[in-house]
Amino acid sequence: MNSQDFTRYERARILGARALQIAMNAPLLIKISQDDLEKIKFDALKIAETELNSNILPISIKKPFPQKKQEKLKRVVEQKISDSKIEEIEAKEEEEIAKSGEIMQLANPQEESESEESSGNEVE
Numbered sequence: 001m002n003s004q005d006f007t008r009y010e011r012a013r014i015l016g017a018r019a020l021q022i023a024m025n026a027p028l029l030i031k032i033s034q035d036d037l038e039k040i041k042f043d044a045l046k047i048a049e050t051e052l053n054s055n056i057l058p059i060s061i062k063k064p065f066p067q068k069k070q071e072k073l074k075r076v077v078e079q080k081i082s083d084s085k086i087e088e089i090e091a092k093e094e095e096e097i098a099k100s101g102e103i104m105q106l107a108n109p110q111e112e113s114e115s116e117e118s119s120g121n122e123v124e
Helices: 008-023 034-039 044-053 083-107 109-123
Strands: none
Touching: 008 044
């Protein structure tokens, strides 16, 4: 597989894996002169990139195709919602909001009593 056939994520993964191998003293797969190594400052990532661009790395990527479905697609039938159903839904949502408010008040009863005491002090 050519190095241009990889996505940027695949390239990053391949380069990272090969650079790690090179950093752990794996043998180089391409002949690089000592002068060239000094120019790139023995950077494992640049060596791995050179190997990838020369198509010498024995790394392959499996790209599975999506599975073909045998069953037919089902059509979704649009349903019209009447105004009464919309009102019912809105009423249920309002009830849930009211219940959550009650739960919050029950969870923090001290904050209410403190706020009442502070408001009482301001009047005096």
